[in-house]
Amino acid sequence: MFKILLIEDDATLFHEIHNRLSSWSYDVHGISDFGNIMEQFTTLKPDLVIIDIQLPKFDGFHWCRMIRAHSKVPIVFLSSRDHPTDMVMSMQLGADDFVQKPFHFDVLIAKIQAILRRVYNYNNEEIMLKTWNGATIDYDRNTVTKEDTSIELTKNEMFILKQLLEQKNKIVSREELIKSLWDDERFVSDNTLTVNVNRLRKRLEEIGLGSYIETKVGQGYLAVEEALLP
The missing domain is CATH 1.10.10.10 (Winged helix-like DNA-binding domain superfamily/Winged helix DNA-binding domain)
Known part of the structure; x- marks a missing residue:
């Protein structure tokens, strides 16, 4: 079972995403302290991170930089903002994908499945x-x-x-x-x-x-x- 860290401060959206992903057999975890995300990330060691851009204290870009300084874990950004520079910034910081709110859950799940297949399966080939x-x-x-x-x-x-x-x-x-x-x-x-x-x-x-x-x-x-x- 893949562990997913969902960094989303909107409680309603968090529970909706949590329930939908859990129904697909993903082990979904949230954040209890938005000022100390790295400690929770390090403890959990997730297989994938989903992170909102607009968060309390520090934005998602800050935490993406922090995560990328220590890990190559796949990162998917969520955002209600529609400016193209947000997507560009996300990719430049090392994110794997960008999903704009509001989104269809089938699209989010398809993206997660594609990333997990790519990251954790493609290197199991004969020639390394x-x-x-x-x-x-x-x-x-x-x-x-x-x-x-x-x-x-x-x-x-x-x-x-x-x-x-x-x-x-x-x-x-x-x-x-x-x-x-x-x-x-x-x-x-x-x-x-x-x-x-x-x-x-x-x-x-x-x-x-x-x-x-x-x-x-x-x-x-x-x-x-x-x-x-x-």
Whole structure:
């Protein structure tokens, strides 16, 4: 049974979400002290976090930063605000998805199921290690190591890199990436993919591999081998 930490201060909405997710056999926990969320997060060790943006004392962005400093757990934002910058900020902070209130519960459940499948099932494949441009990619540990330097990627970043490496030197369309990453492209914006790819490229730059992820305007992205670079 997956443990979900639901960080929502609206009691009515909290109980509604709690009851609906519990009916799907998720183990849902709330917050008793909104000024000390990290202690409760650390104690619970949830498999997924659902967090509202507007919270008492500190907003959801603050707590997302705090969680990301210690954990790669999937995070889904909830918000009644409809400004595009909220979604962009969420993705830049490392969130896995964004759900705008009011929402249909079937959509929320579909997103949760897709994220949990992706995060906890995709790495159970036969090949866990791969070499690429002098680096070793460990799909199981979400790390990329080159020489003596190793970086850790988020689940989304590693998933995107994996999709590109499976078709290296070939363009992978944005539509294909969105569909494979979120299971259903209706629930995701183009902007969300752009933010995730840019974040992946920035992380790879730390070990000199950022330029090996190329953007093909109007087409998609590709991972290239060193010999093919000009």
